[in-house]
Amino acid sequence: MTDSNARAAGGVSEVAEAVSSFVSDLKGFKADLTSKLKQQDEKLTMIERKNFAPARPALSAAVEAEVPHKKAFSAYLRSGDDDGLRGLELDGKSLNTSVAGDGGYLVDPSTSETIRSALGTTASLRAVANVVNVEATSYDMLVDHTDLGHGWATETGALAETDTPKIDRISIPLHELSALPKASQRLLDDSAFDVETWLATRIAEKFARAEAAAFVSGDGLDKPKGFLAHNAVDNGSWTWGNLGYVATGVDGDLGGSEKIIELVYALGAQYRANGTFVMNSKTAGAIRQLKDANGRFLWSDGLAAGEPARLLGYPVLIAEDMPDIAADATPIAFGDFSAGYTVAERPDLRILRDPFSAKPNVIFYATKRVGGDVSDFSAIKLLKFAAS
Numbered sequence: 581m582t583d584s585n586a587r588a589a590g591g592v593s594e595v596a597e598a599v600s601s602f603v604s605d606l607k608g609f610k611a612d613l614t615s616k617l618k619q620q621d622e623k624l625t626m627i628e629r630k631n632f633a634p635a636r637p638a639l640s641a642a643v644e645a646e647v648p649h650k651k652a653f654s655a656y657l658r659s660g661d662d663d664g665l666r667g668l669e670l671d672g673k674s675l676n677t678s679v680a681g682d683g684g685y686l687v688d689p690s691t692s693e694t695i696r697s698a699l700g701t702t703a704s705l706r707a708v709a710n711v712v713n714v715e716a717t718s719y720d721m722l723v724d725h726t727d728l729g730h731g732w733a734t735e736t737g738a739l740a741e742t743d744t745p746k747i748d749r750i751s752i753p754l755h756e757l758s759a760l761p762k763a764s765q766r767l768l769d770d771s772a773f774d775v776e777t778w779l780a781t782r783i784a785e786k787f788a789r790a791e792a793a794a795f796v797s798g799d800g801l802d803k804p805k806g807f808l809a810h811n812a813v814d815n816g817s818w819t820w821g822n823l824g825y826v827a828t829g830v831d832g833d834l835g836g837s838e839k840i841i842e843l844v845y846a847l848g849a850q851y852r853a854n855g856t857f858v859m860n861s862k863t864a865g866a867i868r869q870l871k872d873a874n875g876r877f878l879w880s881d882g883l884a885a886g887e888p889a890r891l892l893g894y895p896v897l898i899a900e901d902m903p904d905i906a907a908d909a910t911p912i913a914f915g916d917f918s919a920g921y922t923v924a925e926r927p928d929l930r931i932l933r934d935p936f937s938a939k940p941n942v943i944f945y946a947t948k949r950v951g952g953d954v955s956d957f958s959a960i961k962l963l964k965f966a967a968s
Contacts, residue, residue, distance in 0.1 A: 648664070649665075649688045649689070650688045650689075650690060650691075650776075651664065652664025652665045653665065653685070653691070653931075654775065654776060656685060656931075656933060657768065657775045657776070657779065657931070657944070658768045658769065658775060659768075659769075660933055660935060662685065665685050684930035684931050684933075684945065684946075684947065685930060685932075686928050686929070686930055687928075687929040687931055687946075688776070690776070691776045691780045692927075692928075692929050694777070694780040694784070695780050695783055695784045695787070698780070698781070698784035698788065699784055699787060699788055699791065702784075702788040702792065703792065703897070703898050704788060704791055704792040704795060705796060705807075705858070705897070705899060705917060705921060705923075705952075706791060706792075706795065706923055707897060708856050708858075708897055708917040708918060709795070709917050709918060709921040709922065709923050709952070710917075710918045710919065710921065710922045710923065710955065711922075711923045711924075711925070712922060712923070712924050712925075713924075713925060713926070713927045714754070714924050714925070714926065715926065716754075717753065717754055718751050718752060718753045718754060718924075718951070719751070719752040719754070719922065719924035719951065720749065720751045720752075721749075721750050721752075721922070721955060722747050722748070722749055722750075723747065723748045723749075723750055723955065723956065724746070748820065750953065750955055752804075752922060752924045752951045752952065752953045752955075753951050754925065754926060754949040754950060754951040755802050755803050755804065755949065755951055756802075756947055756948075756949055757790055757791070757947065757948050757949070758945065758946065758947045759782070759783045759786030759787055759790075759946045760786075760943050760945055760946070761778075761779060761782035761783060761786070761944050761946070762938060762942065762943050763775075763778070763941065763942055763944075764940060764941050764942070765940055765941070766940075768942060779931075779946075783929075783946045786946075790803075791804070791923075791950065791952075792899060792901050793806075793901045794952065795807070795901075795921070795923065795952050796808055796899060796901040796902060797809055797901060797903075798952070800953070804923070804950065804951050804952030804953065805952065805953045805954075806952075807823065807913070807920070807921055807954050807960055808902075808903075808910065808913075808962075810822065810823050810954055810957070812824070812825045812910060812962055812964065813825070814827065814968070815846045815961060818958075820957050820958070821957060822957060823954070823957060823960055823962055824846065824958075824961050824962070825910060825961065825962040825963065825964040826839065826842050826843045826846050826962070826963055827964050827966050827967065827968050828963065828964065828965050828966065829967060829968075830965070830966075830967065831907040831908070831966055831967050832905065832906055832907035832908075832909075832965050833905075833965060834866075834867075834870075834905075834965065837870045837871065837872060837878055839963065840867070840870065840891070840892060840963070841892065843912070843914050843961055843962075843963045844892055844894070844914060847914060847916075847959075847961050848958060851915060851916035851919060851920070851958070851959045852916075853916075854916040854918060854919070855894045855914055855915060855916055856894060856895050856896070856897055856914070856915070856917055857891050857894055857895070857896045857897065857912065858896075858897045858899050858902060858912070858913040858914070859896065859897075859898065859899070859911055859912045859913070860898065860899060860900045860901070860902040860903075860904065860911065861898055861900060862904050862905070863902065863904065863912060864879075864889075864896065864898060866905060867879060867891065867912070878891055878892055879891050879896075894914070905965055906965065907965065907966065908964065908965070908966045909964070909965050910962040910963065910964045910965075911963070911965065912962070912963040913962050913963070914960075914961050914963070915959050915960030915961055916959045916960075917959070917960065919955070919956045919959040920954060920955065920956045920957075920958075920959030920960040921952065921953070921954055921955060921960070922952065922953065922954075922955040923950065923951070923952045924950070924951045925948065925949065925950040925951070926948065926949040926950075928948070929946065929947070929948045930946070930947050930948070931944055931945070931946050932944070932945040932946075933945075
């Protein structure tokens, strides 16, 4: 091969290598570019999903927030394991479930709501009273029970000064109410046993009986003050701080159906529209036999399930803690109890597990704080079975 031919062959070889290298670099650049574009597309897709994905329903989020507390609370009830409850916060509001200073742990929200619902549907004054939640140790309210002066103004006439209103301060202290349901450890170890529902039912039963009695006749010492614990005076001489009564005119007897009507109209019109009769079953059995002058019964049963019976068109609450018919007794009350009686309570309920005091059983010490008292003495009237 001549020198010229050798040089030509070498040139062709160099060109081929250069082209091959260029093609290889081009393929690598294309692959790298494709990979980067793919990564960028994935990032854009994730951003779009975050921006346009529908938010979780608030209810679902709330339920999810309750789950850790419910599981931890169940573990505590069954075995006494409180590791899950210590330091647990609910809903991000720094509400710690561990309340060692007060004794026990806060009940999980679903169990607590079950107990509150049961208390509100029992035959208790709570069903018709004004119920408020407080965080303090008492509930204070100011009541203006006098009418302000008023008059019609003329263009040139002088305006008379209004009288100074009389304001009373009513303070309802909260008292500790407790219940001690008991179960065997063997029953608690049974996974099929619904311990939360069982506990809620037992606590509600105990609390309901104690509250119902206190709201009617409690003396106010370490318990709510019942409306019958206040002094009762003849409605004709009624003053604030007392409950007015209408006398039947006969000791220990109703005397006649007209006294029921008189009781209704002894209550002011502003309260009468929301009036409710309160009496026990024994009294209701006697009253439902009453008839008017035309022979029609004054009592009528509810037309639908769950609807209360009515007396003269007003609902009747059967509260077994009301006194029986007897001389000088006040077995029937009529009033607007949503204005006349206030129940104040803390919303939290605590449980302390005690596996030692009643072996082999476990005692659950449940506590809540509740108070009650008359908040408007003009909103409740009594029927007194007496001559005067």
